[in-house]
Amino acid sequence: MKYDVVVIGGGPSGLMAAITAGRNGAKTLLIEKGNKLGRKLAISGGGRCNVTNVLPDEELIAHIPGNGKFLYSAFSIFNNSSIVEYFESLGVKLKEEDKGRMFPVSDSAKTVVSTLLKQLDVHGVDQRLNTKVEAVHYGDETHEIILEDEKIPTSCVVIAVGGKSVPNTGSEGQGYTWAKNAGHTITELYPTEVPLTSDEPFIKDKTLQGLSLYDVEVTALKPNGKPIQSHRWDILFTHQGISGPAALRLSQFVVKALKKFKVDTIDISVDCFPDEGEQNLVDKLMKEAKDNPNKSVKNAWKNFLTERYLLFLMDQVGLDPSTTYHHLKKKDVMDLAHAMKQFKVKVNGTLSIEKAFITGGGVSLKEIVPNEMASKIMDRLYFCGEILDIHGYTGGFNITAAFSTGFVAGLHAAQRANA
Template sequence: MKYDVVVIGGGPSGLMAAITAGRNGAKTLLIEKGNKLGRKLAISGGGRCNVTNVLPDNELIAHIPGNGKFLYSAFSIFNNSSIIEYFESLGVKLKEEDKGRMFPVSDSAKTVVSTLVKQLDVLGVDQKLNTKCDAVHYGEETHEVILENEKVSTSCVVIAVGGKSVPNTGSEGQGYAWAKKAGHTITELYPTEVPMTSNEKFIKDKTLQGLSLRDVEITALKPNGKPIKSHRWDILFTHQGLSGPASLRLSQYVVKALKQFKVDNIDVNVDCFPDEGEQNLADKLMKQAKEQPNKSVKQVWKGTVPERYLIFLMEQIGLDSSTTYHHLKKKEVMDLANQLKSFRLKVNGTLSIEKAFITGGGVSLKEIVPNEMASKLMDRLYFCGEILDIHGYTGGFNITAAFSTGFVAGLNAAQRASEVRT
């Protein structure tokens, strides 16, 4: 059987590409090598599925540090408002949470995935699950997609197989070979949105394992101490280093800095009070101690930061937590304020690209038509989603890019197929 459009990969971008091609009259086949569609969608947002982010386009693009500007054309066709309208038109009610993140009211990713899968059926899109694609052969008139036990002919191919991150959802990097075969360049791949690792003794000893710090600012520093990039949100100490949204956002800058400066580790600064000056903080701590002079400083200051972190910092500066105001030295208070504002740890890298949420690098955007997602090198070939050299922070930005590029690829593949038909 000959198809107008074959979409390879059933993640967010592939689902959107197949639905859009089907809606625009193309006879469409969606191929997924796993036994379920939308596996990465199903685990996004902690299983609640952060479908998009409501920030205006220019801010959205600022949150997509990996070539976000390339998306202006795609967003002019299908952006975050379009995504919200699309899901609400299908009966999926959404709600806004902190930092512009949009979730289904049901708090379940299943709602989103099942709604998309149902649309495939409504539009008559054929689906092949548990089907591995071995190769793509490009031809003058038709392209051939080689499956395990059959060949499928199609006018247009949309490659939506993701990057190399979270391989258990099916993203194993197989699409790069098909892109290269069509003449495309793959830019260097690296992990982004990934926990950072450290060999600091307190990390190895698991002293702070499982401890979260809320609304802190963490900064990656150059070897000369100058800041590279800061992010403000929550962090989590792990048995390997640092995780949590602010750490994940900082990770790509750490990866690049280690390479750029050819060093084994770089300093990361943790500031628990980004809105307050060090002297002001010290004055506050001293005032609190003075107001309760007979209580231990641990008791007095325990609401400042989580108690385990407070005791840890006091140990760093040699301040006995049972000390009272009567024996408290001004220098000790200044030292603690300094630690609360700028606790430094050495970070030596990140977990592997397979453990990352997102892959940095991919099909070079110089070779892609931005308002079509079409290959400039091969007629009737389209790319969407994470296989492209685009990556954003967590918080709905990558899914927005996936849905947007998927929509544009599906739309243009369907239009191109109809031109070939007539």
């Protein structure tokens, strides 16, 4: 049987593309090589599914540092408010949390996934699970999807197979081959939204393993000490380096800086008091010690930082935690305040692309029509989601790009097939 549209890949963008194609009158088939649809959706937002982010378009684009501006056209057709309206119209109530993130009120990704799966049925989308696409053969009027023991003819193909990150959800990079065979360029692939690695002795010794610091500013520094990029959020020290949302957001800048400056490590600076000047911090520490002259500084300063990190920094600057105000040296306090504001960690890279949440790089956007997600090289071929050279920070930005590009690809594939 010939289909109007075949969508390959059952992640967020593929589901949205298939539903939209079906809704627009196209006889549609969705092929997924795994045994479940929406696997990446099911694990997003810690299993709660962060469906979008409601920041204004300008800010939304700013949080998609990997070619976000390309999405202006797609957002003019289907943006974050469209996503909110779409889910609420299907009975999925959403709530806004910090930094514009939108979650289902149920706090369960299952609500979102099951709603999308129902829509596939509502719009008559055929589904094939556990089905591996061996190749895509392109023709003038008809493309062929080559399976192990079958060929499926279709007017239009939507490739929505993701990048190379989180391979256990099925993203293994096979879509890049199909794109290349159609004549597309694949830009260099690299991990983004991935924990940073370090060989610092305190990391190797697990001195801070499992310790979280909240609302800190972390900055990647050039070899000359000038800032490359800063992010303010939380971090988590691990046995391999630094994780947590602020570190994940810095990862792509670390990868690029190590390459650009041809160095083995770059410094990350951790500022626990982003709203406080260093001298101000010195004055506050001195005052607290002076007001409690018989207390050890460790106890006098316990409200400044979590005790484990405070003791760690004291050790770094050689300040005895049992010292009292009577024996306190101003220089030691200045050194501690400096460490609280600018503790430097040498990072040597990131975990692998397979461990990353998101793949940087992908199908070159110069070869894609932005308001259609259509290939400029091959007629009746569309791309959406992470296979494209687009990536954002965690916090609902990648999923917004996935739903938006999926909607646009599905809509235009259906229109082209029925033209």
